Amino acid sequence: MTLRVLVVDDERPALDEIAFLLEHDDRVATVVTADSAAEALRVLQEDEVDAVFTDIRMPGLSGLDLAKVLSRFRTPPPVVFITAHDEHAVDAFDVEAVDYVLKPVRDARLAAAVRRVVDARGPAPESAEDSIPVELAGVTRFIPRADVLYAEAHGDYARLHTADGSHLIRTPLTTLEDDWREAGFVRIHRSLLVALAHVDEVRVDAGRCTVLVRGQELTVSRRHTRELRDVLVRQARPGGSPRP
Numbered sequence: 001m002t003l004r005v006l007v008v009d010d011e012r013p014a015l016d017e018i019a020f021l022l023e024h025d026d027r028v029a030t031v032v033t034a035d036s037a038a039e040a041l042r043v044l045q046e047d048e049v050d051a052v053f054t055d056i057r058m059p060g061l062s063g064l065d066l067a068k069v070l071s072r073f074r075t076p077p078p079v080v081f082i083t084a085h086d087e088h089a090v091d092a093f094d095v096e097a098v099d100y101v102l103k104p105v106r107d108a109r110l111a112a113a114v115r116r117v118v119d120a121r122g123p124a125p126e127s128a129e130d131s132i133p134v135e136l137a138g139v140t141r142f143i144p145r146a147d148v149l150y151a152e153a154h155g156d157y158a159r160l161h162t163a164d165g166s167h168l169i170r171t172p173l174t175t176l177e178d179d180w181r182e183a184g185f186v187r188i189h190r191s192l193l194v195a196l197a198h199v200d201e202v203r204v205d206a207g208r209c210t211v212l213v214r215g216q217e218l219t220v221s222r223r224h225t226r227e228l229r230d231v232l233v234r235q236a237r238p239g240g241s242p243r244p
Helices: 012-023 037-046 063-070 089-094 107-121 173-183 222-236
Strands: 003-008 028-034 051-054 079-083 099-102 131-136 139-144 148-154 157-162 165-169 185-189 192-195 199-205 208-213 216-220
Touching (some): 003 012, 003 107, 012 107, 028 037, 037 051, 051 063, 051 107, 063 079, 099 107, 173 185, 185 216, 192 216, 216 222
Parallel strands (some): 003 028, 003 051, 051 079, 079 099
Antiparallel strands (some): 148 192, 185 192, 199 208
């Protein structure tokens, strides 16, 4: 999930700093700014955002006033208060803000606020790219990509294995490898693409590497053993990419 966020602060240095930090967060795609609550409302009349990061003490409408207006939206965006004053924490709780960040803002603290925004928005709806059409007896079904345990090459086709069975699709394994890499699929053999989220064990015995996926033991070729190991090591490190 990538976010489009609105930052509101009447002090230009603070506004620029918060926008800069958010722009460097991988979960944030676009940052829109406003120098007052009134300007923020004008922006929101023409544009939708996924979250609002706002100062509290501002001339005219305060950040709390802005949050109260946003609460009446059909789909209120999550609100994060960023302020130099801590006496408004109870008021922030009353308007159901997802976080309350004190200035000066630390990068790690703002990143935690973004995580809370993502959690507040809930899981992203499944897109068309996350569902795969499969045919069976003339009937087309759609299976979630998250249900695919591994894919097996069949010439110019690929067989998708799920907990409920397998499905042949008219897509080469090389194409799935390119398209599904960001979704956590890794090539472990010239004929196998596995979903890391479903790998229960990695076994190495006498130089032979295998992975266990829902009770199915799959061989990892020598060529792909190091790549698999490197991916797993990156995931194990703090800050590594989470499994999908």
